[in-house]
Amino acid sequence: xxxxxxxxxxxxxxxxxxxxxxxxxxxxxxxxxxxxxxxxxxxxxxxxxxxxxxxxxxxxxxxxxxxxxxxxxxxxxxxxxxxxxxxxxxxxxxxxxxxxxxxxxxxxxxxxxxxxxxxxxxxxxxxxxxxxxxxxxxxxxxxxxxxxxxxxxxxxxxxxxxxxxxxxxxxxxxxxxxxxxxxxxxxxxxxxxxxxxxxxxxxxxxxxxxxxxxxxxxxxxxxxxxxxxxxxxxxxxxxxxxxxxxxxxxxxxxxxxxxxxxxxxxxxxxxxxxxxxxxxxxxxxxxxxxxxxxxxxxxxxxxxxxx
Amino acid sequence: xxxxxxxxxxxxxxxxxxxxxxxxxxxxxxxxxxxxxxxxxxxxxxxxxxxxxxxxxxxxxxxxxxxxxxxxxxxxxxxxxxxxxxxxxxxxxxxxxxxxxxxxxxxxxxxxxxxxxxxxxxxxxxxxxxxxxxxxxxxxxxxxxxxxxxxxxxxxxxxxxxxxxxxxxxxxxxxxxxxxxxxxxxxxxxxxxxxxxxxxxxxxxxxxxxxxxxxxxxxxxxxxxxxxxxxxxxxxxxxxxxxxxxxxxxxxxxxxxxxxxxxxxxxxxxxxxxxxxxxxxxxxxxxxxxxxxxxxxxxxxxxxxxxxxxxxxxxxxxxxxxxxxxxxxxxxxxxxxxxxxxxxxxxxxxxxxxxxxxxxxxxxxxxxxxxxxxxxxxxxxxxxxxxxxxxxxxxxxxxxxxxxxxxxxxxxxxxxxxxxxxxxxxxxxxxxxxxxxxxxxxxxxxxxxxxxxxxxxxxxxxxxxxxxxxxxxxxxxxxxxxxxxxxxxxxxxxxxxxxxxxxxxxxxxxxxxxxxxxxxxxxxxxxxxxxxxxxxxxxxxxxxxxxxxxxxxxxxxxxxxx
Numbered sequence: 001x002x003x004x005x006x007x008x009x010x011x012x013x014x015x016x017x018x019x020x021x022x023x024x025x026x027x028x029x030x031x032x033x034x035x036x037x038x039x040x041x042x043x044x045x046x047x048x049x050x051x052x053x054x055x056x057x058x059x060x061x062x063x064x065x066x067x068x069x070x071x072x073x074x075x076x077x078x079x080x081x082x083x084x085x086x087x088x089x090x091x092x093x094x095x096x097x098x099x100x101x102x103x104x105x106x107x108x109x110x111x112x113x114x115x116x117x118x119x120x121x122x123x124x125x126x127x128x129x130x131x132x133x134x135x136x137x138x139x140x141x142x143x144x145x146x147x148x149x150x151x152x153x154x155x156x157x158x159x160x161x162x163x164x165x166x167x168x169x170x171x172x173x174x175x176x177x178x179x180x181x182x183x184x185x186x187x188x189x190x191x192x193x194x195x196x197x198x199x200x201x202x203x204x205x206x207x208x209x210x211x212x213x214x215x216x217x218x219x220x221x222x223x224x225x226x227x228x229x230x231x232x233x234x235x236x237x238x239x240x241x242x243x244x245x246x247x248x249x250x251x252x253x254x255x256x257x258x259x260x261x262x263x264x265x266x267x268x269x270x271x272x273x274x275x276x277x278x279x280x281x282x283x284x285x286x287x288x289x290x291x292x293x294x295x296x297x298x299x300x301x302x303x304x305x306x307x
Numbered sequence: 308x309x310x311x312x313x314x315x316x317x318x319x320x321x322x323x324x325x326x327x328x329x330x331x332x333x334x335x336x337x338x339x340x341x342x343x344x345x346x347x348x349x350x351x352x353x354x355x356x357x358x359x360x361x362x363x364x365x366x367x368x369x370x371x372x373x374x375x376x377x378x379x380x381x382x383x384x385x386x387x388x389x390x391x392x393x394x395x396x397x398x399x400x401x402x403x404x405x406x407x408x409x410x411x412x413x414x415x416x417x418x419x420x421x422x423x424x425x426x427x428x429x430x431x432x433x434x435x436x437x438x439x440x441x442x443x444x445x446x447x448x449x450x451x452x453x454x455x456x457x458x459x460x461x462x463x464x465x466x467x468x469x470x471x472x473x474x475x476x477x478x479x480x481x482x483x484x485x486x487x488x489x490x491x492x493x494x495x496x497x498x499x500x501x502x503x504x505x506x507x508x509x510x511x512x513x514x515x516x517x518x519x520x521x522x523x524x525x526x527x528x529x530x531x532x533x534x535x536x537x538x539x540x541x542x543x544x545x546x547x548x549x550x551x552x553x554x555x556x557x558x559x560x561x562x563x564x565x566x567x568x569x570x571x572x573x574x575x576x577x578x579x580x581x582x583x584x585x586x587x588x589x590x591x592x593x594x595x596x597x598x599x600x601x602x603x604x605x606x607x608x609x610x611x612x613x614x615x616x617x618x619x620x621x622x623x624x625x626x627x628x629x630x631x632x633x634x635x636x637x638x639x640x641x642x643x644x645x646x647x648x649x650x651x652x653x654x655x656x657x658x659x660x661x662x663x664x665x666x667x668x669x670x671x672x673x674x675x676x677x678x679x680x681x682x683x684x685x686x687x688x689x690x691x692x693x694x695x696x697x698x699x700x701x702x703x704x705x706x707x708x709x710x711x712x713x714x715x716x717x718x719x720x721x722x723x724x725x726x727x728x729x730x731x732x733x734x735x736x737x738x739x740x741x742x743x744x745x746x747x748x749x750x751x752x753x754x755x756x757x758x759x760x761x762x763x764x765x766x767x768x769x770x771x772x773x774x775x776x777x778x779x780x781x782x783x784x785x786x787x788x789x790x791x792x793x794x795x796x797x798x799x800x801x802x803x804x805x806x807x808x809x810x811x812x813x814x815x816x817x818x819x820x821x822x823x824x825x826x827x828x829x830x831x832x833x834x835x836x837x838x839x840x841x842x843x844x845x846x847x848x849x850x851x852x853x854x855x856x857x858x859x860x861x862x863x864x865x866x867x868x869x
Contacts, residue, residue: 064736066659066733067658248720267587271591272588
């Protein structure tokens with residue numbers, strides 16, 4: 001009788017494909033990479049940053065120098081984006097304008113966050129009277145026409161009281177003081193939800209103090225939406241600065257604000273369209289890039305988008 | 308011969324040839340056939356400000372209403388003062404204090420009322436009592452102060468001799484007063500009409516076409532505030548022909564682009580009358596296009612723009628308005644003033660800030676504008692040349708690097724002032740290494756602060772009211788001059804002004820020029836540019852233009868067939 005072939009004992013040790021350990025940020029980054037339009041935005045923003053950094057140490061011509069060539073000169077080899085109505089090199093001023101854009105955008109996002117995050121955390125965490133007072137101010141602030149207030153702030157702080165010289169800083173302050181409510185309200189909502197979560201309860205039971213809970217548990221878990229909100233605050237601030245400068249109420253001449261450059265070239269559109277086209281294209285690309293990135297980040301931080 | 312003149316000559320010649328050809332070469336024919344519609348139309352950015360001569364001060368209003376009102380004298384195309392209602396120059400007493408005026412007897416208001424000496428005395432007393440911006444025209448007349456203060460209604464210096472002659476006695480000799488008598492404040496208004504409409508000092512009559520009665524060639528026929536105003540020639544005007552124009556229509560269009568669009572579609576005869584200008588970019592476009600350039604006319608205007616330096620050396624020194632010291636003040640600041648003036652390439656400034664020279668020309672002959680009495684001559688200002696090396700040397704000697712930290716140049720908000728400031732900032736940074744900030748102020752705040760000599764360095768300009776140097780020195784450069792802004796004080800200049808003002812211009816012009824030279828030698832002003840008045844008109848609209856102070860009379864314009 002033929003002997004049956006020995007049967008190998010079953011391998012009882014099961015092998016599992018262990019999921020890669022992922023933090024909130026690495027998980028978001030992985031999803032962001034899949035979003036091509038967000039990546040395009042990221043690349044544009046990277047170029048913007050690099051251009052801004054280069055402009056600190058070098059531009060083809062000083063951004064303030066007039067008469068480097070004939071006024072209204074169209075793009076040429078020597079001046080790839082042409083010259084403006086004062087004979088200034090537009091490429092140099094676009095590069096200088098990139099730095100202004102970054103300063104205003106990032107600066108405003110930081111100040112808005114510095115105001116909005118603490119207020120939102122406190123309102124959501126403590127609820128009750130604290131929430132009532134903070135929410136009251138948020139609602140009051142929402143009722144005020146922000147653009148008008150910002151214009152008045154710029155005028156009062158710089159021109160009337162001479163507290164802050166007319167420049168990037170006063171624009172950032174004016175914008176931030178009128179736009180902090182979005183972040184505050186968002187963080188308040190996050191804080192309200194997170195304070196009831198088990199891990200917060202557990203930490204509280206373990207004797208953690210309020211400050212510890214807010215800083216170590218609630219804030220980190222609200223970070224994703226905050227980053228998204230801050231990303232959307234950047235283009236809003238950039239547009240605000242450009243708008244003010246277009247109206248002649250923003251940065252003083254000869255600061256190369258893209259809004260002011262567009263205003264300078266506006267009247268000469270008939271015969272020198274390059275003067276207005278260059279800053280408006282740069283501004284549009286920047287705004288779109290930040291919005292694309294913001295949308296991408298929102299999707300990336302949204303657990304429901306996890307596939 | 309200017310390009311415009313060449314074009315006009317060619318156009319006339321071509322027109323003549325065409326007419327001859329059309330007539331088959333037989334017989335003659337008018338080379339310029341008038342169009343059936345002789346409506347002269349042009350736009351303005353803002354509405355007329357003042358319709359009453361006693362209140363007027365804006366060039367816009369004066370340019371319009373010099374066609375409606377007139378006085379004893381007027382300025383001709385060369386700015387010479389010539390009799391209008393007067394029969395000739397006034398008879399001046401030996402002590403230079405009493406002026407006797409004799410009037411034409413055939414002068415009538417547009418309503419047919421005869422013009423008599425009572426009307427002039429009434430008009431002048433009224434203007435002194437109203438205290439408009441230019442009431443000071445009558446300041447030299449005896450009794451002016453009492454009328455100005457409301458203590459009297461009539462200047463004691465004005466005396467009726469008969470219906471067609473009267474005299475004016477001055478407190479002190481004032482050689483410039485004869486020139487001032489030709490200004491709008493001295494125009495005659497119809498006493499009967501004004502009093503019938505209300506109080507003597509009321510201005511209601513002036514805005515109503517039915518009662519806005521003057522002695523000019525045109526009268527107002529319709530007016531809708533902030534929209535339009537119409538005029539028509541006065542029938543049987545006492546002075547003779549009123550020209551070809553049968554109607555003048557002025558529209559208020561705030562947007563200069565919209566104005567030009569309507570002009571280009573034939574909606575306006577011209578743009579530029581009543582001290583209007585074109586959008587700077589449009590002027591460049593017109594000036595750079597050979598076809599469009601034929602429609603553009605650039606005339607010198609009586610305005611100088613300069614860098615104002617603050618001469619305050621401390622509280623109350625040298626002027627009562629001084630509050631503190633300034634780096635550009637006095638002898639210590641002279642090197643700085645010279646350096647800052649020499650560091651400006653005025654060719655570049657004119658190219659950039661004046662839209663390739665279409666809005667102004669460089670100022671090289673002192674502060675009084677080229678073409679006016681008192682002008683020093685081309686290239687007579689040694690500090691109005693560009694000399695970077697010398698500017699840097701003077702700047703070093705002065706110790707400018709420490710004295711110009713946080714330097715702010717202030718101007719009243721306007722596109723032109725901004726362009727000038729931006730260019731100065733660029734040039735001073737490139738040529739002297741000075742980083743200067745341009746700061747714009749609203750007009751009222753700027754003038755208020757400048758009057759108190761609050762700015763270390765600032766924009767200043769002056770548009771001449773009349774062609775007499777006294778208009779510049781008394782208002783700008785004598786101690787505590789009302790419009791100076793620099794708190795400049797020079798006792799020698801004050802004394803010279805006093806002496807010159809007392810004499811007729813024929814005897815004082817050299818003194819005024821010496822005074823102008825003193826300003827140049829001391830670099831009191833960093834003279835930058837002289838003004839240009841722009842006109843754009845269709846080729847078939849003839850007679851458009853003006854002199855340094857005024858537009859051509861509407862009666863000089865005619866519209867050809869087109």
